[in-house]
Amino acid sequence: xxxxxxxxxxxxxxxxxxxxxxxxxALSFTRWSDSPSRQESIAERGSTVMxxxxxxxxxxxxxxxxxxxxxxxxxxxxxQTQVGLVQEHLQEEAEAFARGEFGDxxxxxxxxxxxxxxxxEGYDRIDISYDRQAEGATIRYATSxxxxxxxxxxxxxxxxxxxxEHSG
Numbered sequence: 180x181x182x183x184x185x186x187x188x189x190x191x192x193x194x195x196x197x198x199x200x201x202x203x204x205a206l207s208f209t210r211w212s213d214s215p216s217r218q219e220s221i222a223e224r225g226s227t228v229m230x231x232x233x234x235x236x237x238x239x240x241x242x243x244x245x246x247x248x249x250x251x252x253x254x255x256x257x258x259q260t261q262v263g264l265v266q267e268h269l270q271e272e273a274e275a276f277a278r279g280e281f282g283d284x285x286x287x288x289x290x291x292x293x294x295x296x297x298x299x300e301g302y303d304r305i306d307i308s309y310d311r312q313a314e315g316a317t318i319r320y321a322t323s324x325x326x327x328x329x330x331x332x333x334x335x336x337x338x339x340x341x342x343x344e345h346s347g
Contacts (some may be wrong), residue, residue, distance in 0.1 A: 229287075231264035236315070240335035245321045246305065246332050249338075252315035262315055269316035273309035275345045276302065276318070284338070294334035 204296060231251070235258060239250040251269055252262035279302035281295055299303070304319045321330050 186327045203268035211267070222303070230268055231261050231336045235261050236265060238338070242335055243321075244328070246328055247320050247325065247335050250312075250315065251317075252312070256314040262313075262342045265315040266311050268316055270309050273307050273318045276320075277307045278306075279303065281326075284334075287341075292334065293337045294332070297326060297330035298334060301330070305331075 231253075235254050237252055239248075239252075241248045241250070249269075251265045253265060256262070275281075275283065276298075279299055281299055281302075285292065285295060301322075301324060304324050305321055305327055306319075307324055308319045308321075310317045310319065322328060322331070
């Protein structure tokens, strides 16, 4: 076998291994990516937990240096039905999260969603506050614990990815 043939074979084999590694990495990330089938599943499960219409509302998850702000608003601010449902739901969620109960997000996104275990364990070190707004509501999460800040950011990223077109 010539050196040229060996070099070509080595390159092909290396290319195959790189392609396999990239495929495995992509498949493992797909669990928390913007895949349409996952987003459809999230929307379906979300409708059993969230009383408002996902098609008529927008979720935002904005990380901050000390945690983050979750916002849900009606796409039409004059749609008082959606606004009221958002406000009621986020108030209930803020109260549950402050007690360490993250069952609703786990039911929608899965119990293995990034950051969830850490938040459940450290909930008592997170200040959680609810704020009603004209077009919806917000939940603010604040902590001085860097591990919890990271967990909140991971949790927010997973939700943003999962909600896809319903995230703003």
